Amino acid sequence: MKPVFKLATAAALALALAPASASAQRVTLNVITAGDQNMVDYVKDYLGPIFQKSNPNVTISSVGTGPGDAGSQKIAEKIIAQKDRATWDVDVAVIHQKMAGDLVTAGLLAPYTKDVASGKLVTSDNSKMALGAKVEGYVIPMFNSQTAIAYNPALVKNPPKTYKELEAWAKANPKQFGYNGIKGGMSGVSFVVGWVYAHSKDPNKLANGPYDAAEKDAWNAALAELKDFNKVATITPGNAGTLDMLNRGEIAMGPVWVDMFYTWMADGKLPPTMKLSLIGPGMPGQPMYYVIPAKAANMEAAKKFIEVATSPAVQADGIVKRFNWYPGIDAQHVKSQLDDATWNKLFVDVTPQELASKGKSFPIKQYFDDILEAYEKKVVN
Amino acid sequence: MANPRLIGLLLVAPALFAVGALFVYPLGFSVATAFTTKEGVVTLGNFHRAFELYSVDIGFTLVIVGVSTLLCGALAIAIGGYLTLGENPRAVAILKWLYRWPLFIPFVVAAQCMRTFIAKNGLMNNSLVSLGILEPIQTTSLLDWRGIVITFVWKQTPFVALLVAGAMASLDRSTIEAARNLGAGRLRILVEIVTPQVLPTLVVALILSFVTMMSVLSVPIMISGESPTMMTVDMAFRINAYGDYGTANALGVLSYLMTGAVAWIYLRRGIQQGGRP
Amino acid sequence: MTALAWLPRAIILGLIAFAIFGPLANLALWAAAEQWYFPHKLPVTYGLKFWHQVFKPSSDALLSLGNSVVIALLTVVVSLALAVPAGYALARLSLPLRGLIMLAFLLPQAFPSVAVYINVARIFYGFGLNGTIAGVVLVHAVHGLVFAVWIASAAFAAVDRDLELAALNIGAGALRTFFTVTLPLAAPGIVASAIFVFLESLDEFTGTFFVGVPDVTTLPLLMFTASIAGNYQIAAITALILLIPSVGFMLFVERFLKADVLAKVGT
Numbered sequence: 007m008k009p010v011f012k013l014a015t016a017a018a019l020a021l022a023l024a025p026a027s028a029s030a031q032r033v034t035l036n037v038i039t040a041g042d043q044n045m046v047d048y049v050k051d052y053l054g055p056i057f058q059k060s061n062p063n064v065t066i067s068s069v070g071t072g073p074g075d076a077g078s079q080k081i082a083e084k085i086i087a088q089k090d091r092a093t094w095d096v097d098v099a100v101i102h103q104k105m106a107g108d109l110v111t112a113g114l115l116a117p118y119t120k121d122v123a124s125g126k127l128v129t130s131d132n133s134k135m136a137l138g139a140k141v142e143g144y145v146i147p148m149f150n151s152q153t154a155i156a157y158n159p160a161l162v163k164n165p166p167k168t169y170k171e172l173e174a175w176a177k178a179n180p181k182q183f184g185y186n187g188i189k190g191g192m193s194g195v196s197f198v199v200g201w202v203y204a205h206s207k208d209p210n211k212l213a214n215g216p217y218d219a220a221e222k223d224a225w226n227a228a229l230a231e232l233k234d235f236n237k238v239a240t241i242t243p244g245n246a247g248t249l250d251m252l253n254r255g256e257i258a259m260g261p262v263w264v265d266m267f268y269t270w271m272a273d274g275k276l277p278p279t280m281k282l283s284l285i286g287p288g289m290p291g292q293p294m295y296y297v298i299p300a301k302a303a304n305m306e307a308a309k310k311f312i313e314v315a316t317s318p319a320v321q322a323d324g325i326v327k328r329f330n331w332y333p334g335i336d337a338q339h340v341k342s343q344l345d346d347a348t349w350n351k352l353f354v355d356v357t358p359q360e361l362a363s364k365g366k367s368f369p370i371k372q373y374f375d376d377i378l379e380a381y382e383k384k385v386v387n
Numbered sequence: 388m389a390n391p392r393l394i395g396l397l398l399v400a401p402a403l404f405a406v407g408a409l410f411v412y413p414l415g416f417s418v419a420t421a422f423t424t425k426e427g428v429v430t431l432g433n434f435h436r437a438f439e440l441y442s443v444d445i446g447f448t449l450v451i452v453g454v455s456t457l458l459c460g461a462l463a464i465a466i467g468g469y470l471t472l473g474e475n476p477r478a479v480a481i482l483k484w485l486y487r488w489p490l491f492i493p494f495v496v497a498a499q500c501m502r503t504f505i506a507k508n509g510l511m512n513n514s515l516v517s518l519g520i521l522e523p524i525q526t527t528s529l530l531d532w533r534g535i536v537i538t539f540v541w542k543q544t545p546f547v548a549l550l551v552a553g554a555m556a557s558l559d560r561s562t563i564e565a566a567r568n569l570g571a572g573r574l575r576i577l578v579e580i581v582t583p584q585v586l587p588t589l590v591v592a593l594i595l596s597f598v599t600m601m602s603v604l605s606v607p608i609m610i611s612g613e614s615p616t617m618m619t620v621d622m623a624f625r626i627n628a629y630g631d632y633g634t635a636n637a638l639g640v641l642s643y644l645m646t647g648a649v650a651w652i653y654l655r656r657g658i659q660q661g662g663r664p
Numbered sequence: 665m666t667a668l669a670w671l672p673r674a675i676i677l678g679l680i681a682f683a684i685f686g687p688l689a690n691l692a693l694w695a696a697a698e699q700w701y702f703p704h705k706l707p708v709t710y711g712l713k714f715w716h717q718v719f720k721p722s723s724d725a726l727l728s729l730g731n732s733v734v735i736a737l738l739t740v741v742v743s744l745a746l747a748v749p750a751g752y753a754l755a756r757l758s759l760p761l762r763g764l765i766m767l768a769f770l771l772p773q774a775f776p777s778v779a780v781y782i783n784v785a786r787i788f789y790g791f792g793l794n795g796t797i798a799g800v801v802l803v804h805a806v807h808g809l810v811f812a813v814w815i816a817s818a819a820f821a822a823v824d825r826d827l828e829l830a831a832l833n834i835g836a837g838a839l840r841t842f843f844t845v846t847l848p849l850a851a852p853g854i855v856a857s858a859i860f861v862f863l864e865s866l867d868e869f870t871g872t873f874f875v876g877v878p879d880v881t882t883l884p885l886l887m888f889t890a891s892i893a894g895n896y897q898i899a900a901i902t903a904l905i906l907l908i909p910s911v912g913f914m915l916f917v918e919r920f921l922k923a924d925v926l927a928k929v930g931t
Contacts, residue, residue, distance in 0.1 A: 036878035042893040043886070051722050069877050070889040075627040080873060087785035087874070088794070095795060095878055108630065158702075187612055189624045241612025243502065243530060246894025254508040255702030256528065266893075273897065274699030274709070378628055382440055386614040395757030398749035399765060402813060405746055409806045410772045413783035417775075478673050485677070488684055491910040492691075493867040493884065495891045496903040500687035503694070503896070510690050513705040541687065546860075553856075591814065598773045605892065626779065636779050646774040650767055 033064045035307050038084070039100040040077030041294060044269050044329070045148075046070035049100075052324050057314050064307050073245065074191045078105035085114055085299050093303040098311055100148055102192075103132070103292045107139025107371060116298045117143040121309050124316035127335040131367070132293050138215050138370025145295035146316045147334030149325045151265045152291030152365050153196035154282040154356060156249075161258035168286040169204035173231075175259075176238050184240035184248055184257035188381050191245035192292075195378070197261040199368060200289040201232055202377055209287070212369040222376050229384040236385065252276060261289070264356070268330040282355035288364040293334060318343050326352060332361075421636035433637035440621075441638065447615040448601070449645060451532055455539035456597045460589060462540065463547035467585070468577040471555040472563070490545040498609040501538045505529040534610040535617070539600050547592040554588035555581055590652065598646050618642050695900040714897035718905075724881065725902070732866060732882040733909050735800050739865040740858045742805040743812040748854060751816025752846070766817075769810040777807075777870060785874040795879035803871040808861035815860075819853025820846065855917050862913050866906060 039045045046068050054066035071077040078101040088094050101109070109115045119125035125146060132150070134142040155172065157165050161182070166172040176183040186194035203209040205228030211221070240257050242248040248260040249270050262282075270276045296312045298305065314320060321333045322343035330352060333340040341349050353361070368374055424430050438445075466486050473479040489497065504510050507528035515521040529537060558581060566576050582589070607617040618638050625635040694700070697707035698714070718725050753759060754766065784803060785794060793799035823846050831841040869884040876882065883902055891899035 034878075038878065043890045043895045043898055046889065047717075051720070054722065067878050069873075069881055069885070071873065072889050073893045076623060079627045079630075083782040084785065084874060084877070087782050088789045091789055187614065188628075189616065189620055190608060190612070241614065243609050243612055244892075244894075246892070247502070247609070247612075250502060250894060251506070253701050254503075254506055256507045270894070273714075273895070274697065275701060275894075275896065277701045375629055379440075391757045392759065395753040395759045398753035398757070399759065402746040402750035402809060403765065403768060405802070405806055406768055406772060406809060409784065409802055410775075410780070411768070413787055414771070414775055414780050416783045417779045420779075475673065478677065481677055482680070485680055485684055487914075488688065491863065491907055491914070492688070492903065493887070493906070495888055496691065496899065497687070499891050499896065499899055500690050504687040504690050508702065510693075511686055514686075517705065541683070594770075595773070595810070595814075598770060602773065602775070602777065605888075609892070622779065632779060639775055639779055643775045646770075647767075650770055650774070 033304050033307050035064050035066050035097045035304055035311055036095055037066060037068045037098045037100070037311070038071060038081050038096050039068065040071050040073070040075075040081055040102060040105075041100060042073050042266065042269065043070060045100065045294070048324065048329070052328065053311070053315050053320070056320065057311055060314070061307065061310060064304075064311075066311075075102055075104055078102045081105070082109060082114075085109070089114070092301065094299050094301045095303065096299050097302045097304045097308040099297050099299065100294050101297060102294065103136040103368065104371065104374070106141050106145055106295045106297060107136040109297065110136075110141050110144050111139055114300050115144045116300045116302065116305065118298050118309050118312070119143050119146055122146070122313045122316070124313055124318075124335055127316070127318065127339045129336055130293075136295070137368055137374060138217075138372070141295070145297055146312060147293035148296050148315065149265070149321075149329075149331035149334045150291060150293045151263050152284065152332065152356070152361065153193050153200075153261050153289045154264055154267075154284040155259055155289075156252055156262045156267055156276075156280055156282055157259040158252065158255065158277065159279055159281050160277075161255075165259075165281070165283045166285055167283065169201060172259075172285055173235060176235065179258065180238040181240045182258040183238070184242040184251050184260040186242045186244050186248050187386070188378055190243055190247060193245045193248060193261045193263050193266075194242075196290045196368075198232070198381055199374075199377060200261075200285075200366070202228055203290075203366060204228075204287050205231070209366070212373045213367050215370045217370060217372040219376075221373065222380060225377070225380055226384070229380055232381075233385045249276065252280065264291075265329065265331045284356045284360050284364045286364055288366040290366045290368045292368055296334075417632070417636045418640060420632045421640050423633065425633065433633040434641075436634050437637040437641065440634075441618065443615045444618055444621055445638075445641060447532070448617045448642070451535055451617060452539070452597055452600045455536050455543065455600055456593050458536065458540045459544045459547045459596055460593050462544045463551045463592070464577070464582055464589070466544070466548040467552035467555045468573075468581060470552045471558070471581060472573045472577060486548055487545045489542050490549070492542065494542060494603050495605040495609070497538055497542045498606045501534060501541070502530065502609055505534055505537060531611050535607055538606050538610055539603075543596045543600060547589070547596055550592040551585055551589050554585040558584055594650055594652070597649050601642055601646055691900045691903060694896040695904055697897060714901055718898060718901050725883065725886065725905070728881050728883040728886060729905060729909075731797070731880060732884065732906070735797060735804060735872075735880075735882060736862050736865040736909065736913075738797070738801045739804040739808060740861050742801055743808050743861045744816075744854060744858060746805070747809060747812035747816045747857070748847075750813050751818075751854075752820045752842070754813070754817040755820035766814065769813045772807050773810050781870055781874040784871070788875050794875055795877075797876075797880055800872050800876040800880055800882075803875050804865040804868055805861075807868060807871065808864040811860035811864065812854075812857045815857035816850070816854050819850035819857075822853065823849040859914055859917050863910060866910060 037049050039049060050066065050068040054068070057066060058064060071080040081096065081099050081101055082105050085094060085096055120143065128146055130147070133145060133147055134140070136145070166175045172183070185197045188195050188198055202225055203212065206212060206224065240251065242251050242257070242260065245263065245266060249262055249266060251257045252260060253275050264282060267276070267282060271278060271280065296315060298308045298312070302308050316335055318335065318339040321335055322340045325331045325333050326340060326344060327348050332352065369377065421433050422429055422431070424432065466482065470479055470483055492500070507526050512521060512526040516523050516526065562580055563576055566580055602619060604619040604623055607620050618641070622635040622638045625631040693707055696710045698709045698711040700707040754762060759765060788794045788799050793802070827849065828841055828845055831845045836844065867884060869882070869888045872880070872882050872885055877885070883906055887899055887902040887906065890902065
């Protein structure tokens with residue numbers, strides 16, 4: 007009787023567990039990326055196979071939502087729409103700084119970095135604070151990106167080194183400098199923020215706080231100058247629009263994201279002779295963050311995935327070597343994985359010293375909103 | 388026999404229910420945010436901000452879409468007119484084959500095509516320069532409000548033309564022949580006889596085009612720089628940059644009121660005809 | 665003489681062809697360009713590199729294309745199923761507030777959808793419709809319904825009433841008259857509206873993202889990301905691929921398209 011009973015229990019247990027274990031065997035990890043198609047492909051074609059080697063039961067599904075904050079916004083809206091459900095259909099998201107801060111504040115992300123080995127390999131400021139919001143523990147940068155001025159050396163013999171020189175150059179060469187305003191993407195926003203930094207007495211206060219609403223008035227003169235400057239500049243349609251006009255030689259110079267710049271060059275859409283210059287006193291950059299939504303259906307797989315994606319080996323081979331992106335985790339862990347020639351390719355146009363001194367972060371959210379709204383009111387309306 | 392009105396309502400009900408449940412109901416939430424602050428207090432502040440910041444863009448949108456709609460109408464009448472009144476069957480066949488292609492190109496792709504076509508050093512100017520029609524120094528970029536209008540007209544004319552040409556083809560040809568026998572020119576026949584008869588179709592096609600163009604985001608964002616720009620760009624910007632759904636939806640309500648005003652033309656025409664075909 | 669008469673015609677047709685195919689030529693060139701930059705007026709090198717990228721084994725371009733076509737076809741079916749009775753009622757039966765009802769169908773096209781889809785998604789998550797083909801089809805169907813209803817209504821209005829009366833007189837029931845006389849006569853117009861619904865669905869990506877992703881992805885999603893980020897080659901290739909079902913559907917449907925039905929659109 008007893009053994010039979012045991013057998014029956016075992017059988018019942020097996021039956022009960024069978025569907026569960028079967029479904030545990032096949033997991034689809036949904037990775038949603040705000041960014042260019044090459045980031046979506048990077049997840050699908052590069053990270054996917056690497057991850058599946060150690061986790062054969064997981065299939066990676068990678069979807070993109072388009073570049074810029076609009077892409078992050080779509081991801082956030084998708085999460086907010088299913089807020090009240092038990093589990094969410096987004097396991098890993100790649101988003102921008104602004105949205106990361108908002109989502110952490112709203113309690114929609116899971117703290118995960120302490121459970122992930124590579125969490126200890128990131129100590130940069132932007133892994134702790136995002137535009138003034140505390141995100142420590144919730145994010146690991148996928149890569150860091152920087153804006154810089156791209157120029158065609160055939161048309162620009164002495165590239166400007168500062169905003170002042172750039173202003174003079176643009177006035178001497180009307181319509182040859184182009185940027186995309188603030189509504190067409192972040193490279194234009196970055197140029198405007200850099201402009202305000204350059205004209206501000208205390209740029210660090212804008213970048214780190216504390217917030218002081220009176221600061222706004224100090225920008226009036228700077229924005230009035232920018233309005234004048236716009237008359238000699240070309241306003242391009244979007245981040246891609248700036249690169250597009252550089253591609254056809256319609257402008258000789260313009261602010262671009264360094265990662266996009268290299269992608270366009272690799273895709274044969276920019277003359278291989280094009281160069282970058284990070285002008286002083288500095289231009290902003292920002293990381294893309296890996297985050298896990300608070301109720302991700304496959305939390306454990308998501309953590310494992312990010313662990314692989316932010317490991318020094320993958321950051322070295324995937325982020326630096328393949329795409330020429332600045333690594334997301336601390337540089338020394340990545341540099342040791344690469345030969346000097348590959349590492350130095352990152353710094354052909356912008357030296358590490360320049361990056362350290364002129365690579366700024368975006369302002370804290372309140373100042374950021376103020377700058378954008380002041381631009382809308384004073385410069386374009 | 389049951390009440391035909393009741394049967395009518397029963398037949399319309401599923402479609403109306405679909406629109407109500409899947410669009411009007413979710414739309415209600417959006418419209419509500421336009422009239423409230425983030426804390427839920429009823430306010431007109433969002434509309435105030437929309438006007439303060441975007442009054443120029445609102446006017447600009449209306450002009451751009453209005454001009455594009457009128458151009459679509461004129462070109463569609465020309466195309467439909469030639470297809471109906473053209474005397475050379477081969478030319479008619481060629482035109483018939485030609486005009487429809489942009490119908491199959493999504494707006495986002497049309498914008499991309501145009502961005503690289505009508506730019507200063509785009510394919511159009513490059514071809515014209517190569518053919519010796521233009522000097523390189525004469526080339527200009529059309530990537531501003533003109534580019535938006537060009538893209539809209541390029542993409543939307545085939546839609547209007549398809550409907551208008553169909554309507555023209557089915558007209559009673561006896562009046563046309565009669566006018567022709569009296570010695571009227573083809574242009575005059577088109578303007579005085581054919582077009583008035585297809586006016587209902589034309590108006591409907593133009594309303595649908597107007598509505599479509601009002602809600603397109605990719606064309607203004609990819610063709611033209613910012614200032615001034617169209618309301619959809621401002622809506623997207625309010626949401627993406629500030630997370631400000633209130634002002635964005637206030638702009639949406641304004642945009643809907645504009646299309647509503649245009650559609651009212653159609654409604655009024657319906658009433659004049661007693662609401663019956 | 666005849667050659668001379670052709671000259672103005674040829675010039676005008678040539679200009680139209682240039683205006684229509686110029687931008688499309690750009691599309692075709694980008695689809696085959698591996699390198700194209702200033703000061704070159706045409707691509708520097710041609711090749712299939714980006715075609716391989718779109719159709720690489722790990723890519724789901726073909727699956728997405730299949731999804732897109734299935735969704736578009738189902739959207740047509742759902743739209744027509746809703747639009748045929750509605751169109752008939754709007755054309756033939758005296759309805760109260762007919763104008764307002766017609767306008768209601770215009771709403772999904774009229775209100776910029778940027779801010780609406782988050783609410784649609786919220787509702788669909790509640791019903792478990794998110795991530796299903798059915799959910800995406802419903803969203804697309806509502807979006808395209810205005811074309812289907814307005815044109816179907818026109819098609820029914822164009823059917824000669826005498827033919828229906830004749831059928832009724834020889835003793836056919838109302839339903840039988842509808843299915844044997846009215847519907848076949850209106851069919852060409854209804855089929856015509858299917859083109860617009862089909863194209864509308866094939867172009868849509870915002871609704872698809874909110875309601876379909878991550879379980880259902882379509883080709884326009886890929887095209888949109890590529891296009892807005894300036895990946896011209898990828899966008900051009902996907903747009904060309906999407907031409908196949910669009911044009912195919914048009915050619916298929918055109919056999920049913922009779923001009924006279926379009927005359928009554930909107931009346």
